[in-house]
Amino acid sequence: MSSVLKWLRERRTFICMSLLMVSVISVAHDMYVNKPVPPSASFATPDELIPSVLRHKTIRIADLVREDFVIRNKTFEDCYIYGPAIIIPDDKCRFRNFVIGEVALDGAFIATPNKLISGAIGFENCVVIDCHFRKISFIGPQDLMDYLRRSIKPQPAK
Numbered sequence: 001m002s003s004v005l006k007w008l009r010e011r012r013t014f015i016c017m018s019l020l021m022v023s024v025i026s027v028a029h030d031m032y033v034n035k036p037v038p039p040s041a042s043f044a045t046p047d048e049l050i051p052s053v054l055r056h057k058t059i060r061i062a063d064l065v066r067e068d069f070v071i072r073n074k075t076f077e078d079c080y081i082y083g084p085a086i087i088i089p090d091d092k093c094r095f096r097n098f099v100i101g102e103v104a105l106d107g108a109f110i111a112t113p114n115k116l117i118s119g120a121i122g123f124e125n126c127v128v129i130d131c132h133f134r135k136i137s138f139i140g141p142q143d144l145m146d147y148l149r150r151s152i153k154p155q156p157a158k
Contacts (some may be wrong), residue, residue, distance in 0.1 A: 007077035043082075054079055061085045061121060061136065070122035076131050086110075089123040091144065095151040099132045105152075108137050109145040 029062070049064055053075045059080050064071045089095075100108045117139055122123040138148055 038106060053077070058082070061087070063122055068117055068122075069120070070124055071126060072124045073126070075129070077129045078155040079131045081131055081133050081136065083133070083137075085136050086117070086120040087123050087136060087138050088117055088120045089138060089144065089148075090125065093123050093127070095129045095148055097153040098128050098151060099153050100136070101132060101134045103133075103135065103137055105149075108155045109148055110137060111137040111142040111145045112139055118139045 042058065044054070044059050044063070046063065048054075048057060052073055054078065055077045057076075058080045059076075061071075062085065064074070120139060125152065138145065
């Protein structure tokens with residue numbers, strides 16, 4: 001036991017610095033890793049998804065889907081919309097300055113002449129302004145996919 005105490009006394013500075021580092025790491029972990037989600041970043045509740053205009057919401061796209069898998073007559077402004085999902089917009093939908101995230105652009109827009117795609121979510125007469133899509137791709141006719149590509153918000157060069 002005395003040899004252990006002697007060893008500790010000889011390394012007092014090292015032990016103090018080690019304890020200090022453990023404290024710093026613990027605080028940093030709590031601040032950054034275990035950080036609670038602020039209320040503004042939590043997902044919208046079912047009641048918050050009822051209005052036809054949704055502003056500044058964080059949305060799981062599946063929470064808007066009903067029995068027929070079509071979202072109708074909704075306006076999304078400055079929202080974060082999360083998948084995973086594939087959306088089939090109709091030709092009445094309007095998109096402006098939106099961002100695609102977590103999907104490569106070449107895989108985000110899938111051109112197909114087929115209007116009946118099983119398992120995809122339909123958008124009918126929807127407006128999307130300044131929104132961020134995460135883990136979502138779009139599918140539809142080539143001209144609609146070209147329109148969506150032109151509607152993407154320009155990103156600053158890295």
